Amino acid sequence: MKIALVLAAVCGLASAVDLSSYQVHHKTPLGVDWKGLPIQVSRKLFSPKNVPFIEHPAGNASWLGMNFDFQYIKPVFDTFNSTEIPLITRGESHVTVISPPEFAVLATAGVTFDQINTFARQSKIQDSKVTPICLGKEDVLFEGVQKVVYQILVKAPELIKIREKIFQLYAKKGGNTALFDPQSFWPHITVGFSSSDLFLEQGIYKGSNVCYRPITLTK
Numbered sequence: 001m002k003i004a005l006v007l008a009a010v011c012g013l014a015s016a017v018d019l020s021s022y023q024v025h026h027k028t029p030l031g032v033d034w035k036g037l038p039i040q041v042s043r044k045l046f047s048p049k050n051v052p053f054i055e056h057p058a059g060n061a062s063w064l065g066m067n068f069d070f071q072y073i074k075p076v077f078d079t080f081n082s083t084e085i086p087l088i089t090r091g092e093s094h095v096t097v098i099s100p101p102e103f104a105v106l107a108t109a110g111v112t113f114d115q116i117n118t119f120a121r122q123s124k125i126q127d128s129k130v131t132p133i134c135l136g137k138e139d140v141l142f143e144g145v146q147k148v149v150y151q152i153l154v155k156a157p158e159l160i161k162i163r164e165k166i167f168q169l170y171a172k173k174g175g176n177t178a179l180f181d182p183q184s185f186w187p188h189i190t191v192g193f194s195s196s197d198l199f200l201e202q203g204i205y206k207g208s209n210v211c212y213r214p215i216t217l218t219k
């Protein structure tokens with residue numbers, strides 16, 4: 001009995017360090033192989049209740065974000081930063097809830113920066129439930145430059161609710177509903193990038209399609 005337990009433990013350990021056997025039982029949410037073993041992330045990252053909400057005014061390129069504590073992103077950044085492909089970080093972390101191009105669309109119907117930020121505060125944006133999906137990676141040739149970007153993909157149903165409230169205001173003000181979809185949303189926390197970030201406007205989808213490594217939560 002004891003020997004069987006020890007064997008099981010040893011086998012468990014062996015499979016935990018061997019990617020090919022890991023892949024026998026574990027796939028990404030879209031059913032393809034992971035490209036690496038689980039990466040550890042502090043669960044404190046996902047409860048930023050005490051991290052202050054920050055406004056991001058920038059004219060027609062203003063945006064709305066949920067703010068996170070970068071200290072829990074830094075170890076993930078360090079895992080992927082290397083002399084071979086040095087990464088850049090802005091030293092802060094957030095989930096973009098309304099992107100600058102989306103803000104510009106909303107503004108055409110007269111939805112204001114203040115209205116959006118008021119909704120966010122009323123909805124207690126910093127208390128939104130956010131859970132990790134995976135560590136995502138994009139590696140694409142864009143305008144002749146090889147660009148690598150890492151992020152933590154998350155599920156954030158309460159942030160979709162905030163987007164839906166903003167959509168309702170936009171529609172009420174006569175905004176063209178073909179130009180803003182509150183449910184077209186791929187929430188993520190950017191970890192780092194080789195030269196610049198990549199966006200939907202460049203044809204990049206940051207959904208489960210880019211899942212690269214699973215996430216294990218630690219204290």
Ligand SMILES: *[C@@H]1O[C@H](CO)[C@@H](O)[C@H](O)[C@H]1NC(C)=O
Nearest residue numbers: 081082083084086087088089
């Ligand atoms: C990333 O790695 C490079 C190369 O090792 C290093 O020079 C740089 O300081 C690192 N960046 C950060 C933010 O730690």
Ligand SMILES: *[C@@H]1O[C@H](CO)[C@@H](O)[C@H](O)[C@H]1NC(C)=O
Nearest residue numbers: 058059060061104107108109
């Ligand atoms: C913002 O966009 C509106 C049209 O949607 C335009 O009239 C205005 O000049 C723009 N403001 C700035 C600062 O670019």
